[in-house]
Structure formats: structure tokens, C-alpha cells
Amino acid sequence: MARIRDDTGLNARQRFLRWLLEGDDALDQALADGLDAPPPRPLPSPRAVPVPAAPDPGQRRRERASRWLYVCIALLLCVGIMGILLRTAADLPAFGRADNPTNNEVPARYIEKGLQETGAVNIVAGMILDYRAFDTLGESNVLFVAACTVVILLRLQQGDGHRLPRSVAEELTWEPRHDVILQTMASLLVPLALMFGLYVVLNGHLSPGGGFSGGTVMGAALILYLAAFGFEKAERFFTFRTFRAVSVCALGFYALAKAYSFFTGANGLPSVFTPGTPGALFSAGLIPYLNIAVGLVVACTMYAFFTLFRKGDV
Amino acid sequence: MSLTNLEELTAIALFGIGFTLLLLDRNLIKKILGFSMTDSGIYLFLAARGYVAGRTAPIVTEGVQAVEAYVNPIPAGLVLTGIVVSVASTAVMLALTFRLYRSYHTLNLDEITNLAGKEAD
Amino acid sequence: MQPLMILMLILILACGLCVALTRNLLVAAVVFMAQSLAMSVVWILLQSPDLAITQAAVGAGIDSLLLFVTLRRIHAVDAAAQQEEGQAAPEEGGALHGENP
Numbered sequence: 001m002a003r004i005r006d007d008t009g010l011n012a013r014q015r016f017l018r019w020l021l022e023g024d025d026a027l028d029q030a031l032a033d034g035l036d037a038p039p040p041r042p043l044p045s046p047r048a049v050p051v052p053a054a055p056d057p058g059q060r061r062r063e064r065a066s067r068w069l070y071v072c073i074a075l076l077l078c079v080g081i082m083g084i085l086l087r088t089a090a091d092l093p094a095f096g097r098a099d100n101p102t103n104n105e106v107p108a109r110y111i112e113k114g115l116q117e118t119g120a121v122n123i124v125a126g127m128i129l130d131y132r133a134f135d136t137l138g139e140s141n142v143l144f145v146a147a148c149t150v151v152i153l154l155r156l157q158q159g160d161g162h163r164l165p166r167s168v169a170e171e172l173t174w175e176p177r178h179d180v181i182l183q184t185m186a187s188l189l190v191p192l193a194l195m196f197g198l199y200v201v202l203n204g205h206l207s208p209g210g211g212f213s214g215g216t217v218m219g220a221a222l223i224l225y226l227a228a229f230g231f232e233k234a235e236r237f238f239t240f241r242t243f244r245a246v247s248v249c250a251l252g253f254y255a256l257a258k259a260y261s262f263f264t265g266a267n268g269l270p271s272v273f274t275p276g277t278p279g280a281l282f283s284a285g286l287i288p289y290l291n292i293a294v295g296l297v298v299a300c301t302m303y304a305f306f307t308l309f310r311k312g313d314v
Numbered sequence: 315m316s317l318t319n320l321e322e323l324t325a326i327a328l329f330g331i332g333f334t335l336l337l338l339d340r341n342l343i344k345k346i347l348g349f350s351m352t353d354s355g356i357y358l359f360l361a362a363r364g365y366v367a368g369r370t371a372p373i374v375t376e377g378v379q380a381v382e383a384y385v386n387p388i389p390a391g392l393v394l395t396g397i398v399v400s401v402a403s404t405a406v407m408l409a410l411t412f413r414l415y416r417s418y419h420t421l422n423l424d425e426i427t428n429l430a431g432k433e434a435d
Numbered sequence: 436m437q438p439l440m441i442l443m444l445i446l447i448l449a450c451g452l453c454v455a456l457t458r459n460l461l462v463a464a465v466v467f468m469a470q471s472l473a474m475s476v477v478w479i480l481l482q483s484p485d486l487a488i489t490q491a492a493v494g495a496g497i498d499s500l501l502l503f504v505t506l507r508r509i510h511a512v513d514a515a516a517q518q519e520e521g522q523a524a525p526e527e528g529g530a531l532h533g534e535n536p
Contacts, residue, residue, distance in 0.1 A: 082330035096367035123372035146402035153409040208484035216492035
């Protein structure tokens with residue numbers, strides 16, 4: 001894997017393909033086999049459950065015994081854990097009571113002072129983007145890192161000298177063309193879903209929702225657009241460069257804004273971003289902007305996941 | 315001991331189903347589904363502990379800021395980010411599964427282990 | 436509210452058991468999607484509308500889409516391999532069946 005890291009520019013494609021197709025490592029070779037070229041060893045049929053011709057009956061018996069042992073231990077473990085946890089859950093303080101130990105002074109503080117300190121009407125948004133904003137930065141980064149991992153695992157770069165086998169390439173880019181039902185419904189639903197996602201993101205500090213919810217809704221709308229109208233149209237506004245630029249800019253903005261906020265105004269010290277009038281669209285300090293940043297990252301990541309799984313590229 | 319904590323009991327049962335699936339099923343996709351179910355069980359447990367009967371969602375309405383008016387906002391905040399991150403982990407696991415399938419042409423973990431062992435020999 | 440909650444909890448558990456017991460991976464994915472929807476109703480009942488929106492978009496939308504696409508591509512790899520070996524095309528959904536113990 002170290003090879004990918006140094007790669008830049010056009011050469012990278014060829015080197016990536018070489019790594020993918022003729023890497024020296026046995027695993028690399030095996031990974032390449034599935035993609036290209038007649039396989040050197042006969043592929044087992046996917047549904048052939050027993051591995052054919054285990055040579056040594058003694059070894060086979062040992063394998064079966066160890067499997068049996070594993071099943072027994074796992075069952076015992078599962079039943080034991082389930083029993084302990086169910087017993088504990090039944091012994092917990094009753095559901096929905098106000099004097100449960102979870103309802104202590106921390107949520108009381110968030111509820112009583114949250115509006116004044118963060119300016120957010122939605123206490124959950126004020127909590128995750130103001131009191132615990134550092135946490136949320138980490139979670140957005142988890143999304144970005146996951147998207148990068150999926151890119152490394154699934155992206156197929158079709159270099160100049162190389163083409164994927166035709167059957168694979170056709171399967172990857174196959175899409176229903178001019179599906180009337182799908183396209184009519186999509187042209188109705190995509191704008192609505194995008195609007196709803198945008199609304200949820202922009203009003204994250206006023207009503208239920210926020211960057212994470214609205215971002216997933218927008219991502220789902222983009223996926224619907226892609227599914228209905230095909231890659232060609234979708235690639236006019238969303239390519240791998242877009243994904244990279246938007247994600248990096250949004251995460252960078254988040255980090256900078258929060259660094260500024262921690263530097264100058266955390267803990268209620270005065271800063272440029274005042275809580276403002278609670279309930280107004282431009283209020284609650286940084287929260288709407290952070291919501292937009294998180295929403296962009298989430299939407300791009302969801303869309304990138306889908307396209308990477310669908311055709312091996314963004 | 316009481317059986318009034320239906321939500322918590324369901325959450326634990328869901329966790330148990332997912333955990334059993336994760337340990338005992340040989341199919342990789344089923345393992346991933348089991349893992350997601352384990353996630354859901356934990357989220358349900360967290361949210362159920364934060365619920366207080368008769369109170370509304372933690373969104374300040376009409377200037378009321380008394381603790382007695384709203385449910386606990388902390389589990390909601392934790393679970394909100396958790397749900398989105400669990401999609402990311404599902405995606406990574408599915409991508410790994412796909413790579414495994416492409417090289418070994420099976421989803422059965424035992425067969426994959428066997429084939430990998432033979433290749434190593 | 437309580438009867439609806441109990442109904443939804445039963446539905447969640449039933450979906451979980453169904454996912455665990457079925458051998459068809461496509462069925463498992465669809466049932467998992469239904470479970471996510473029931474989950475989002477439970478979030479509403481637990482007074483967490485934020486979670487309901489997210490769970491509906493994530494669980495019923497993106498998670499299951501990723502599952503479907505993975506299953507489709509697994510099937511595609513399968514078909515390509517069979518073609519290369521000169522065999523007949525696999526029967527419909529052949530690769531979608533899991534191998535349970």
C-alpha cells in the first residue's frame with residue numbers, strides 16, 4: 001500500500017494499475033485476478049460450499065472439530081452476555097421517569113442556559129456544535145477518512161494503455177436509459193428533497209435537524225438524480241475534484257472557525273459571532289455556518305460512497 | 315426487577331441478535347448487517363435512557379426553559395453523530411467485503427480463510 | 436402512544452430475527468431497511484425528531500442503497516467470471532444466496 005502514497009500525476013494511474021494488476025505481493029496478485037485476465041487457478045464457484053478434495057481426512061476432522069468448538073464457545077458467550085444484559089436492563093430504574101440518574105445537572109444546564117449561551121433554539125444543535133463542537137469536528141473527519149478509505153479500496157483508474165475487461169466495464173457503467181417512470185418521479189422528487197435537505201441544514205439551530213440530517217437528505221437526493229439521469233449528467237456538476245475540494249474546504253473552514261471561536265470567545269467570552277436574536281435565521285453565532293460545513297461534508301461523502309460502489313469512481 | 319423497561323429490553327435483544335449474527339454467521343454481508351444491528355441496539359438504549367414521559371423534544375418553544383419541559387438532549391446529540399458515523403463504517407466494511415469477493419469469489423469467511431491459507435503455503 | 440411503541444418494538448425485533456434467519460441476502464437487505472424505518476418511528480415516539488430524520492435518510496436510504504449496489508456488483512463479478520470460464524450465465528440471483536452454517 002505504500003506505493004499509492006507517493007503517487008502523483010499521470011504516472012500515478014499507471015503505477016496504481018500496476019499495483020492493482022501485477023503487484024508482487026501474493027494478495028495484490030489475488031486482488032488483480034478477480035478483475036482482469038484469465039485466472040491462474042480455477043475459481044471456486046461461489047455457491048460451492050464444501051471446499052473440494054480436502055486431502056487429509058484427519059485434518060478435515062480437526063477443522064470440523066475446531067469449528068464446532070468455535071460455535072459452542074460463541075453461542076455460550078452470546079447467551080451469557082444476553083442474559084447478563086437483559087437482567088441488568090430489567091433492573092434499571094423505570095423507563096421515562098424524571099428522577100432517573102441520567103437526568104442530572106448536565107442536561108439541566110444545557111436546557112436552562114443553552115439558549116442564552118449558544119443562541120440556538122434547538123438545544124441538541126447548540127450542544128453538538130457549540131459545547132461539544134470539537135467532538136463534532138472529529139466525527140466529520142471520521143466521515144472524510146472513511147470516504148478516503150473507500151476510494152483507496154474501490155477506485156479503479158482506467159489509465160491510457162489499459163482498459164478494464166469489457167464485461168466488467170459494461171457492468172460498471174450500465175444504467176437504465178430513459179426510464180420514463182423513474183425520470184418523471186425523480187424530476188419531481190429531486191428538487192423537493194434537495195430543498196428539504198437545504199431547509200433542514202439552514203434551520204438546524206431553529207428546528208429539528210442540522211448538518212448531519214440535512215446532509216444525508218441532500219446526499220440521498222443527489223443519489224436519486226444520479227440513478228435516474230445517469231453518470232453523464234451527474235458528472236457535469238460532481239466529479240472527484242468537486243468531492244475533494246468541497247470536503248477539504250468545509251472541514252478546513254470548520255477547523256478554522258472553531259479554532260477562532262476557542263481562541264477568542266469560548267465559554268461565553270465576547271466574540272464577533274454573537275448569539276444574536278434567538279429564533280432569527282442569522283443567529284446562534286457560528287452554528288449555522290458550522291451546520292452548512294457539516295452538511296456539505298456529509299452530502300458529498302454519501303454521494304461519493306454511492307458512486308464509488310456503483311462504478312468504482314466518483 | 316420489573317419488566318417495564320420494554321425499550322431497553324428490546325435494545326438489548328437487538329444487540330444480542332446482532333452480536334450473535336456477527337459471531338456465528340459465516341456470510342460477510344450478514345456479519346455487516348449484524349454489526350449495524352448492534353449499533354442500532356446501542357442507540358436505542360441510549361435514547362431510551364434519556365426519555366422522560368410527558369416532556370417534549372429539546373427545542374425551546376415559547377421561551378420556556380424549565381428542565382421539566384424537555385427530555386434529555388445529551389443522548390440525542392450522541393446518537394445523531396453515531397448514526398452517521400455508523401454509515402461510514404458500514405461503507406468501509408462493504409468495500410472490504412467487495413475486495414475480498416473479487417479475489418476469492420465467495421462471501422463465506424471460512425472458505426476465504428482456507429483459500430488464503432492455501433495461497434500462503 | 437404506548438401501543439404504537441410496543442408494535443414498533445415488536446416489528447424491530449421481528450425484522451432483526453428475519454435478517455438473522457433468512458438465507459437470501461437481498462431479502463436481508465430489504466428487511467434491514469424496514470427495520471430502519473420502524474426505528475425512525477421509535478425515535479419520534481422518544482421525542483428525538485433529529486434522530487428520526489437522520490435515521491430515515493440513512494437507514495432506509497443510503498445504507499440499503501450501498502448494500503444493494505454491493506450485492507449487484509458481487510453478482511456482476513460472478514457473471515464476468517462465469518463468462519470467462521465459458522460457462523452458462525448463472526441463474527438469476529445466484530450470487531445473492533448466503534451460505535449459512
